[in-house]
Amino acid sequence: MRHVDTQPDWDKIAEKFDLWLPYLAPVGEALLDALEARRGEVILDVAAGTGEPALSLVRRLRGNLVVEGVDAANGMVKVAQAKAKQEGWTNLRFSCMPAERLDFPAHHFDRAMCRFGVMLFDHPQKGLEEILRVLKPGGRLVSAVWGPPASMTTLYWAHLAFRDRLPEDKQPPLVKATSLGAPGILQGLLETAGFTRCIVQYFDFHYRFSSFAEYWRLVETSGIMKMQFDALTPALLTVVREEIAGYAQAHMHEEQLIIPHQAVLATAYKPV
Numbered sequence: 158m159r160h161v162d163t164q165p166d167w168d169k170i171a172e173k174f175d176l177w178l179p180y181l182a183p184v185g186e187a188l189l190d191a192l193e194a195r196r197g198e199v200i201l202d203v204a205a206g207t208g209e210p211a212l213s214l215v216r217r218l219r220g221n222l223v224v225e226g227v228d229a230a231n232g233m234v235k236v237a238q239a240k241a242k243q244e245g246w247t248n249l250r251f252s253c254m255p256a257e258r259l260d261f262p263a264h265h266f267d268r269a270m271c272r273f274g275v276m277l278f279d280h281p282q283k284g285l286e287e288i289l290r291v292l293k294p295g296g297r298l299v300s301a302v303w304g305p306p307a308s309m310t311t312l313y314w315a316h317l318a319f320r321d322r323l324p325e326d327k328q329p330p331l332v333k334a335t336s337l338g339a340p341g342i343l344q345g346l347l348e349t350a351g352f353t354r355c356i357v358q359y360f361d362f363h364y365r366f367s368s369f370a371e372y373w374r375l376v377e378t379s380g381i382m383k384m385q386f387d388a389l390t391p392a393l394l395t396v397v398r399e400e401i402a403g404y405a406q407a408h409m410h411e412e413q414l415i416i417p418h419q420a421v422l423a424t425a426y427k428p429v
């Protein structure tokens with residue numbers, strides 16, 4: 158598989174991305190547990206998307222800390238800003254900013270986090286070096302990336318179903334999304350960027366649906382596969398749906414569709 162970046166257009170799907178948040182929540186909770194943020198601290202959330210896990214962190218500490226969320230897609234940032242405003246958090250800010258060029262002074266943050274962002278950066282190592290720069294000495298980074306290709310089950314199904322039906326530049330972004338999932342890759346990248354005391358572990362969690370139809374509705378309405386869907390005729394799309402329904406069948410348990418996924422969670426520190 159060659160490396161072609163066919164990420165969703167985050168600006169265009171921003172309004173609907175929230176449909177996925179309940180399914181990603183276990184990873185956010187695990188990251189916040191590992192972050193161990195304290196009252197009064199200043200925290201950075203990189204690739205904060207529509208506001209998670211930054212919003213959950215501010216709720217956990219009832220607003221007694223400062224959180225800066227940044228994301229490269231302005232559409233995602235606007236959704237996050239609206240939520241912060243609606244909930245009345247004045248010390249939670251979201252800005253449009255690529256990880257590779259963080260507009261913050263060095264040694265500014267006590268801790269940083271990034272859920273499902275690093276592997277999508279244009280330059281993952283440069284982004285990590287920037288996070289290192291803006292952390293205080295001894296500051297902690299917690300990060301989640303997707304595991305190996307077959308463990309990002311739903312995207313893997315899409316990869317299997319689309320691989321012989323679409324050109325390379327329209328394939329689902331499995332390669333990039335799982336590019337840091339193999340053992341040792343994330344740890345190596347963190348260490349090369351200058352982090353120390355890296356602890357990396359695999360984290361299993363599940364997407365739960367009442368039926369395959371409910372899962373497929375989410376895929377359709379969230380627009381996450383828009384590029385792929387738009388490139389197929391309705392007849393071929395029906396074939397793809399049936400193929401993916403076949404893969405899902407093995408995960409039906411007593412009228413529930415329970416789809417396993419795996420993330421890689423890393424904790425690392427800026428040297429003192």
Ligand SMILES: C[S@@+](CC[C@H](N)C(=O)[O-])C[C@H]1O[C@@H](n2cnc3c(N)ncnc32)[C@H](O)[C@@H]1O
Nearest residue numbers: 167204205206228229230255256272277278279
């Ligand atoms: C899968 S979403 C995750 C969003 C959020 N962290 C969450 O877990 O709900 C990936 C996000 O990474 C952002 N992203 C991709 N490349 C980026 C970069 N170089 N710098 C900052 N954000 C980036 C995208 O705009 C998108 O919002």
